[in-house]
Amino acid sequence: MRHVLRRILFYICAVWVAITLDFFIPRLAPGDPVAALVGRMSTKGYVTPAMQQTLSAEFGLNTHDALWLQYFKYLGNLLHGNLGNSIQYFPTPVVKIIGQDIWWSIMLGGVAVVISFTLGCLFGIISAWKRGSAVDTFLSPAMNFLSAIPYFWLALIMLFIFSYLLSWFPLSGGYDSANIDPGWSFDFIGSVIQYAFLPALTLVISSLAGWMLTMRNSMITTVSEDYVLMARAKGLSEPRVMFRYAARNAVLPNITGFAIAIGAIVGGQLLTEMVFSYPGIGYALFQAVTEQDYAMIQSIFLIITLAVLGANLLADMLYAFLDPRVRVERSA
Amino acid sequence: MQIQEVPRSATAAPIVLLPGDPLYARLLRVPLNIWRTMTQSRKVTAGSAIVGFFIVVGLFGPLIITTNPNATGPLFIAPPSTAHWLGTTVVGEDIFSQLINGTRTSVFWGLGTGLVVTLLSVLVGLVSGYFGGWIDDLLTLLTNVSLVLPSIPLAIVLAAYFPRGPLTISLVIVVTNWAWQARVLRSQTLSMRNREFVVAARASGEHTWRIIFFEIFPNEIGLVVAGFVSTTIYVILAWAALEFLGLGDGSIPSWGSMLYWAQQAGALGGSLWWWFVPPGACIAILGAGLSLINFGIDEIADPRLRSERPPKVEKSRKEAVQTEKAVA
Numbered sequence: 001m002r003h004v005l006r007r008i009l010f011y012i013c014a015v016w017v018a019i020t021l022d023f024f025i026p027r028l029a030p031g032d033p034v035a036a037l038v039g040r041m042s043t044k045g046y047v048t049p050a051m052q053q054t055l056s057a058e059f060g061l062n063t064h065d066a067l068w069l070q071y072f073k074y075l076g077n078l079l080h081g082n083l084g085n086s087i088q089y090f091p092t093p094v095v096k097i098i099g100q101d102i103w104w105s106i107m108l109g110g111v112a113v114v115i116s117f118t119l120g121c122l123f124g125i126i127s128a129w130k131r132g133s134a135v136d137t138f139l140s141p142a143m144n145f146l147s148a149i150p151y152f153w154l155a156l157i158m159l160f161i162f163s164y165l166l167s168w169f170p171l172s173g174g175y176d177s178a179n180i181d182p183g184w185s186f187d188f189i190g191s192v193i194q195y196a197f198l199p200a201l202t203l204v205i206s207s208l209a210g211w212m213l214t215m216r217n218s219m220i221t222t223v224s225e226d227y228v229l230m231a232r233a234k235g236l237s238e239p240r241v242m243f244r245y246a247a248r249n250a251v252l253p254n255i256t257g258f259a260i261a262i263g264a265i266v267g268g269q270l271l272t273e274m275v276f277s278y279p280g281i282g283y284a285l286f287q288a289v290t291e292q293d294y295a296m297i298q299s300i301f302l303i304i305t306l307a308v309l310g311a312n313l314l315a316d317m318l319y320a321f322l323d324p325r326v327r328v329e330r331s332a
Numbered sequence: 333m334q335i336q337e338v339p340r341s342a343t344a345a346p347i348v349l350l351p352g353d354p355l356y357a358r359l360l361r362v363p364l365n366i367w368r369t370m371t372q373s374r375k376v377t378a379g380s381a382i383v384g385f386f387i388v389v390g391l392f393g394p395l396i397i398t399t400n401p402n403a404t405g406p407l408f409i410a411p412p413s414t415a416h417w418l419g420t421t422v423v424g425e426d427i428f429s430q431l432i433n434g435t436r437t438s439v440f441w442g443l444g445t446g447l448v449v450t451l452l453s454v455l456v457g458l459v460s461g462y463f464g465g466w467i468d469d470l471l472t473l474l475t476n477v478s479l480v481l482p483s484i485p486l487a488i489v490l491a492a493y494f495p496r497g498p499l500t501i502s503l504v505i506v507v508t509n510w511a512w513q514a515r516v517l518r519s520q521t522l523s524m525r526n527r528e529f530v531v532a533a534r535a536s537g538e539h540t541w542r543i544i545f546f547e548i549f550p551n552e553i554g555l556v557v558a559g560f561v562s563t564t565i566y567v568i569l570a571w572a573a574l575e576f577l578g579l580g581d582g583s584i585p586s587w588g589s590m591l592y593w594a595q596q597a598g599a600l601g602g603s604l605w606w607w608f609v610p611p612g613a614c615i616a617i618l619g620a621g622l623s624l625i626n627f628g629i630d631e632i633a634d635p636r637l638r639s640e641r642p643p644k645v646e647k648s649r650k651e652a653v654q655t656e657k658a659v660a
Contacts, residue, residue, distance in 0.1 A: 014477045021486070029493035144627060148619030150569050152576055153591065153612030160600050160608075270484060271573055275595075285485070289492050289577060301489045308482045 007316045011309050018305040022298050023074050027067070037087075037292050050091065083302070084295035088287065094299040098281060102266065102303070104174050105273065105280030108196050109265030112203035117258050119204070120211020124254075125247045127212070128219035139212070147209035152271035155202045159275060162198055169198045172277030199276045203269055207261075211254060219250040252323055256315045263311020266304050362553065376628030382621025386614075390439040393432035401430040401585040412606050419606040422597045430585045431610050437498065437586035439618070442571055445502045446564030452506060453513035453563075454556060458544050460514070461521025472518065478511035487570065491579040498581060501574050505567055513559040520555055524548050558629045565622045572615050587611035 065073070077083070083094045123143075127136040162168045175182070175191040182188055222228065223246050231245045266281060273282030281300055288296035371377060405424035412419045418427040460471035490504045524530060525548075533547045549556075574580060575588025578596075582589050594600075594608040 010476065013473070014480050017477050018481060025489060025493055030495065144623055145620045148565065148623050149616040150572055150612060152573060153615065156600065156608055156612065160605065164600055164603065264482065271576070274577070285488065286577065289488060289579065297489055297492055301485045304482050304485045309480055312480050
């Protein structure tokens, strides 16, 4: 129980750091980028007085409040779920836009992570079990190379080959918005799958190697354990020894990785979404960066961070539950 | 990821520090060991060759290919030809020249940033592990918090606010990525702090900083090198990613900014494969080279990871002991 409490305390601390960073980064940046943006936009006549006012409140422009007062106002706003208004889609609250986009990211990422976790573990198990065989000597270096490919470039190449040259898949978007209305219809779901296929494939290919190599390394250790030898000596069938005895114990590091990957789903596919113009949170961040929509950038960072921290906490708990040794040890 | 004791086994003969050895002899042993490691494993040799090739191109390429990478020409969107080996961009810039000049930027900023990240993590890891007490508590907390904050989104936020340029990207990457290696080095230092040679150094009245950086540090050099290599892979990828997002200085040719301009100009739609394939391929090949080095080091350090078929029965007890050590 002490272990759990310590971890929770640590994550609260981490959340505080993230929130504080989010507050101070725009204020510490040289040359006051927000003020510069407002200035530039006012000359073009984009900035309405209402916009001016919100921006001032959010980024501490033209206020005489002391920094600490601004900080507490900011904390108060956060507690009320008020992350400010978007500049691109003024005056839509940022929360609303993120709330729409996040489901696309979660769906895409969730499916991709589950597929790549399952395949990666399977490949890892097989390649460790048949170490030195043709499968292993092919898979390991191949994965090694795959993991070094920048995945946004992989995404570009896939998009180029399958969407431009072969026209098998659409170029951008989340579904066929011209012809199909969102809803629980077969058409819509089919369209979503068609649009998500290529981004998901890219994600799976680029993350497969990590799962496989971790699994292989950890499996190699367990394969030589006495209880595996014992299971073999008992004459149990090969798949049974492989999965129920060796793999079951070797999968621990990957389970934690899995929990963390679930958290990373929210923000972990930024670049893939950007390349495929997939309407998730990553694409929203990309647009916010291009449009210099600072409130949006910061809120997305905050949401991603919270998701990642939550998943890490979950991973810690899960690990302590699955591996009793962790509970006894002093946590680092 | 498991923390392995890379240093003492990474080089076939460990970097033995005989007390009587003069400093220059110790320093000389480092390159010798590096050379031996490089030639010992085929993976490391191949990886080093790839990395070496890119370094040579980065160093001498721009001296040989003197075409200005930003000079526009009359020939727009030309496919590869003898005049323009990799064709031209939409405004007629020579892509081959951009690639060569970009290699210089990407490779050297990548290696340099990787080095700074490593130095910072060495400093934090060693100080935190050696001193213990409140310094350790504070630094460990800082490390752990930094570890759980998502690095790419944080990097994007930072880079969005600060002035565009290679230095910004570099600093942003340093700030967001030092923690992982610092944690590895801290636990290694922790286990080394009470070994005999450190106790002896302390007893003979050596200065604290001397103990940390001349007694403990050389024993962790293998771990540091492995960390440097994997950090550099990550740095090069992150660097290209941030530039691809348009957070870099687009006027300086680099692999990431080439991809950014290709994307901006709609190179995909125009089927201008000669524009966006080469820079990405360079990143992939360099990354593969670096990870080959790392896999080689891992395999030298931990023979179980090699893909040879293990002998059947004999080793099981010895490995059980090793596993216990790894778990503890």
